[in-house]
Amino acid sequence: MKIRVATRGSKLSLAQTRLALEEIRKKHPQVDFELVIVRTRGDVHQDKPFTEIGGKGLFEREVNLAVLEGRADVAVHSLKDVPSEVSPGLVLAMTPPRASPFDVLVTREGAKTLWDLPSGAVVGSSSARRVAMLRRLRSDLVYKPLRGNVDTRLRKLREGLYDAIVLAEAGLQRLGMEVEYWRIPPDVLPPAPGQGIVGVYTLYSRGDLLPLLEDSSHRETMIQARAERAFLAYAGGGCHTPIGAYAWVEGGSLRIHAAAASPDGSKRVDVELKGDPERPAQLGVDAALELRARAAAAGIAL
Ligand SMILES: NCc1[nH]cc(CCC(=O)O)c1CC(=O)O
Numbered sequence: 001m002k003i004r005v006a007t008r009g010s011k012l013s014l015a016q017t018r019l020a021l022e023e024i025r026k027k028h029p030q031v032d033f034e035l036v037i038v039r040t041r042g043d044v045h046q047d048k049p050f051t052e053i054g055g056k057g058l059f060e061r062e063v064n065l066a067v068l069e070g071r072a073d074v075a076v077h078s079l080k081d082v083p084s085e086v087s088p089g090l091v092l093a094m095t096p097p098r099a100s101p102f103d104v105l106v107t108r109e110g111a112k113t114l115w116d117l118p119s120g121a122v123v124g125s126s127s128a129r130r131v132a133m134l135r136r137l138r139s140d141l142v143y144k145p146l147r148g149n150v151d152t153r154l155r156k157l158r159e160g161l162y163d164a165i166v167l168a169e170a171g172l173q174r175l176g177m178e179v180e181y182w183r184i185p186p187d188v189l190p191p192a193p194g195q196g197i198v199g200v201y202t203l204y205s206r207g208d209l210l211p212l213l214e215d216s217s218h219r220e221t222m223i224q225a226r227a228e229r230a231f232l233a234y235a236g237g238g239c240h241t242p243i244g245a246y247a248w249v250e251g252g253s254l255r256i257h258a259a260a261a262s263p264d265g266s267k268r269v270d271v272e273l274k275g276d277p278e279r280p281a282q283l284g285v286d287a288a289l290e291l292r293a294r295a296a297a298a299g300i301a302l
Contacts, residue, residue, distance in 0.1 A: 002032040003209070006063050006072035009037040010149055015174045016198045017076040023096035024200075024216040031212070036072040038063045057083030064090055067202065073209060074202045079194030079225060080168075084232045086201065092229070094200040094213035098221040099170035101196040101246055103130060103184045107164040108157060110180035114138055114188070117164055124153065124162035128263060132242035133189045134166070135265030150175055170196035190244030190259045190270075193228035197221055220249055223280045227256055230284030235260070235291060236302050243302070245287065249277055256287045260295045260302060269294040 003024075007017040021033050040059035064087040066072040075090070086092075105114060114137060117123070124146030125131050131143045144162065146153055150171045157165045166189075172179060202209050227247035235243050235258070245258035254277040261268040271291045275283030295302050 001030065002034055003074060004034045004036050004072040006036045006038055006066035006075040008040055008043060008059065008063060010043065012150060012171055012175060013076070013078070016078060019174070020076050020094065020096045020198050020200050023218070024094065024213070027216045028212055036066050038066055057081070061087055064201065073206070074200050074213070077199050077201065079197040079199040079229070080192040082194070082199065082201075084229075084235075089203050089205075090201045091204050091210075092199050092222075092225060093202050093210055094217040095197055095221045095225050097218040098224060099173050099196040100168075100183075101191040101224075102169050102186060103166055103189050103191060103195075104169045104172065104181035105164055105166055105184055106154070106157060106179055106181045108160070111182045112164070113182045114184070117141060121163040122161075124156065124165040127166070127192075128240045129192060129242045129244050129261075130166045130189060132261040132263050132265045133244070133259070133268070136261060136268055137188065137265075139265060150177065154179065168192075168195055186246055186257065190257060191246045193232040193243075193245045194225060195246075197225050197228075199225065223247070223249060223254060223277050227254060227275075227280035227284040227287075230281035231256065231258060231288045232284075234285045234288035236288070241302055243291070245284075247280065247283065253277065254280055254283055256283055258287045258291050260291055260300055262300050267298050267300050269298050269300060 007013050040062040060077050060082050063075045067075045068089060119140040120142060122142045122144055124144055126145045126147050146165055153165055156162060200213055224247045228245050231245045242261040242263060245256060247254060247256040254275045257272050259268060259270045271287050273283060273287050292302055
């Protein structure tokens with residue numbers, strides 16, 4: 001049996017895709033894979049703002065098109081980059097074990113904390129979530145947009161364009177980068193829903209593939225993925241709303257922490273709930289509705 005795998009061709013995408021395929025192969029050594037590398041508009045225009053080339057999630061949709069058009073059987077994504085409404089017809093069928101869900105601060109001097117940066121220091125990030133949540137604690141720092149792949153971002157830091165940058169720990173781990181950093185506690189900066197999770201998507205109708213994918217999937221990661229994705233779908237955040245959520249299993253129950261902030265960081269609301277690991281989507285929805293109510297009461301527009 002051969003599975004055609006649609007993926008972006010960046011170093012990080014290929015590392016993530018390889019990880020997912022290795023996980024499937026552990027259970028199903030007879031399966032062969034063929035990569036279908038999709039060169040998306042996001043790979044061609046690295047430096048333009050998202051809004052100019054079609055908005056967040058566009059590149060993932062271009063990869064999904066290969067599945068929808070029958071040029072591939074599955075599509076592999078970094079879950080946090082998949083828009084809240086996934087392309088119609090596709091289901092999340094498999095996730096390898098999650099890497100770190102957390103964000104890290106990399107400064108030019110190494111592993112310095114947010115509180116070690118001098119007033120006026122320039123922090124690079126294009127994420128509304130990262131900027132708003134950090135601005136809340138350090139409104140005296142200067143936040144500047146920063147795009148590009150992980151290598152590019154680290155290069156811009158080394159070149160002195162920034163004093164510090166914020167990255168996903170998962171990206172650094174998967175690329176095997178040896179950089180010193182400070183892991184930002186999740187209560188300071190709640191992760192993006194799905195951060196650190198790789199998702200393998202296929203069509204609902206692929207009854208021939210779904211069982212094979214499902215039994216290669218890492219159970220706890222899939223529970224986290226379902227809770228965080230349901231949260232995202234119901235939180236109603238546009239791509240520029242600073243929201244974060246992280247679900248984890250602890251002592252037999254499923255927990256979720258979610259937060260929303262105003263873009264300038266002046267307001268923030270948090271929600272922590274416990275639920276049944278057998279019903280992860282329910283917990284995600286509950287957390288989203290509770291967060292929306294608290295955000296509305298605090299005057300934060302979601
Ligand atoms: N938006 C870019 C992106 N998409 C996925 C990752 C790696 C982390 C992950 O797999 O969630 C990154 C890099 C980053 O945010 O620093």
